[in-house]
Amino acid sequence: MMNVRYSVMADLELLRKLAGFQTLETVTRELGIKRQSALNLLSKLKKEEYLTVMGGGPKKRLYRITLVKQRKRDLGMFDILNKYSPMKLAPWYDHQVHGKYTVEDALVDAVQTGSFRAILSSLRLFSHITDWPRLYKLAKKKNCWQKIGALHDVAKKLFRAKHLPTKYSGKPHDSMQYLVRNYRTKENWIKPIEQEWNVGIPFRNGDLRKGEV
Amino acid sequence: MIDYAEQQKLFGTIAKYLSDDITCYAFGGTAMMYFGCKEQTKDIDMLFENTDLRDKFIQAIKKLGFSETSPFKIYIAEKLRDKFRPLMFSFAQIRFDLFAGKIFHTVLSPLMLEDFFAVHEFKEKHTLTVKTLSPEHIFMLKAVTERQNDFDDIRTILERRPDFNWQYLLDETIWQYKKGDNWVLYDVEKTLQELKEYIFIPETYIQKLRSAVQESGKGEKQNLTKTAKTKQKKEKLSMQKKLFKR
Numbered sequence: 001m002m003n004v005r006y007s008v009m010a011d012l013e014l015l016r017k018l019a020g021f022q023t024l025e026t027v028t029r030e031l032g033i034k035r036q037s038a039l040n041l042l043s044k045l046k047k048e049e050y051l052t053v054m055g056g057g058p059k060k061r062l063y064r065i066t067l068v069k070q071r072k073r074d075l076g077m078f079d080i081l082n083k084y085s086p087m088k089l090a091p092w093y094d095h096q097v098h099g100k101y102t103v104e105d106a107l108v109d110a111v112q113t114g115s116f117r118a119i120l121s122s123l124r125l126f127s128h129i130t131d132w133p134r135l136y137k138l139a140k141k142k143n144c145w146q147k148i149g150a151l152h153d154v155a156k157k158l159f160r161a162k163h164l165p166t167k168y169s170g171k172p173h174d175s176m177q178y179l180v181r182n183y184r185t186k187e188n189w190i191k192p193i194e195q196e197w198n199v200g201i202p203f204r205n206g207d208l209r210k211g212e213v
Numbered sequence: 214m215i216d217y218a219e220q221q222k223l224f225g226t227i228a229k230y231l232s233d234d235i236t237c238y239a240f241g242g243t244a245m246m247y248f249g250c251k252e253q254t255k256d257i258d259m260l261f262e263n264t265d266l267r268d269k270f271i272q273a274i275k276k277l278g279f280s281e282t283s284p285f286k287i288y289i290a291e292k293l294r295d296k297f298r299p300l301m302f303s304f305a306q307i308r309f310d311l312f313a314g315k316i317f318h319t320v321l322s323p324l325m326l327e328d329f330f331a332v333h334e335f336k337e338k339h340t341l342t343v344k345t346l347s348p349e350h351i352f353m354l355k356a357v358t359e360r361q362n363d364f365d366d367i368r369t370i371l372e373r374r375p376d377f378n379w380q381y382l383l384d385e386t387i388w389q390y391k392k393g394d395n396w397v398l399y400d401v402e403k404t405l406q407e408l409k410e411y412i413f414i415p416e417t418y419i420q421k422l423r424s425a426v427q428e429s430g431k432g433e434k435q436n437l438t439k440t441a442k443t444k445q446k447k448e449k450l451s452m453q454k455k456l457f458k459r
Contacts, residue, residue, distance in 0.1 A: 012372055012373070049249075066249075067372075067373040067374075067375075068248060068249030068250055068373050068374065069217075069249035069250075070249065071217065071249060076332075093328075093329055093330060093331055093332060094247075094330065094331035094332070095331070095332045095334075096331070096332070096333050096334070097333075097334040097336060098221065098224075098225055098333065098334065098335050098336065099225075099228075099334070099335060099336025099337060099340075100336060101334075101336070
């Protein structure tokens with residue numbers, strides 16, 4: 001039997017052996033240790049943040065073990081987008097906000113990324129906007145209210161989005177802005193929205209279909 | 214020393230004292246903690262796009278009790294003479310190394326500004342946004358500093374992050390060289406050679422970097438003989454001593 005009383009931080013080999021999804025049985029088999037020793041080891045790994053547990057209760061416990069620490073996270077833009085949008089995104093960076101972070105913040109952040117997929121995914125957030133003054137204030141601060149207004153009109157045409165209060169529906173006289181740099185639509189039903197808000201909207205019907213919007 | 218949880222709390226507290234929204238870039242030990250590769254760090258290394266942003270940050274940390282300290286015992290003389298050396302602030306065994314515009318010779322590249330590992334926003338009255346540079350950028354920055362601890366950190370990154378992108382590192386190194394950092398090519402190549410003893414590095418990348426060093430033609434450091442190198446080290450030491458005396 002193997003001696004499991006070692007420091008986990010130092011033992012990279014152990015982590016390499018166990019990295020991935022494991023159950024109690026696979027750990028005992030992999031390391032050739034007793035059930036109780038495996039439980040002790042898993043507990044130690046969890047304490048040192050290399051392990052997270054999934055399942056439990058009537059389900060089998062699944063342990064996710066990684067070579068790097070799995071820190072506790074606060075929600076960020078990608079978490080909110082993936083919660084509300086049917087089109088899920090694989091985050092290309094870890095975004096976390098420590099403090100108040102709402103759907104309104106996530107929508108403005110998504111537009112600010114300039115990423116086609118993030119903007120397409122953010123359309124669904126218009127069904128969950130409750131605090132229009134907050135959204136307006138945030139968007140004005142980042143100079144993107146024009147883009148948000150245009151996106152809202154596109155969302156309205158596609159599904160039941162929340163109504164934009166008349167107070168904020170005034171069309172701007174600002175210069176042309178693009179959601180994605182120099183991209184404009186070729187769809188006739190979107191063109192009037194582009195002209196109205198003076199915003200280049202990059203979507204085509206196929207994109208909206210793929211994005212399940 | 215400061216650990217991850219303490220550092221997060223500290224950033225949250227700093228955000229309360231900010232007079233404006235500030236964005237900065239974390240590298241060094243702070244970035245290593247965000248990667249999940251390190252428990253604690255001696256100093257919090259941060260880079261600001263300009264001195265105005267850095268000054269606003271300094272105002273906030275001064276309100277918390279941080280005061281400026283001397284960088285003399287920490288950096289070698291050559292680094293101390295650099296125009297872009299950091300301002301250092303400490304309080305209760307926590308130290309900030311604050312850079313503006315450049316990290317010594319290393320410029321903020323377009324990729325550094327766009328492609329980061331993580332973004333942490335600390336929202337209070339104003340927002341402190343901490344963007345963590347990618348592991349490849351951290352590798353490059355640590356290779357340039359040439360301290361033993363930095364070499365160990367590079368090893369840790371490579372051992373714990375199998376998704377490390379060698380081509381990305383190569384491209385960034387060459388970009389930095391073209392922007393005027395003459396030493397970066399040599400330093401990264403030297404680090405790769407040393408790393409080969411511990412970690413598998415695809416030979417193609419080493420060859421590409423070597424050919425870039427040769428192409429550079431300038432390769433001042435490459436042409437140095439061993440004796441010349443020791444001479445240079447002695448000079449550095451004597452300069453350091455002089456500065457200490459002052």
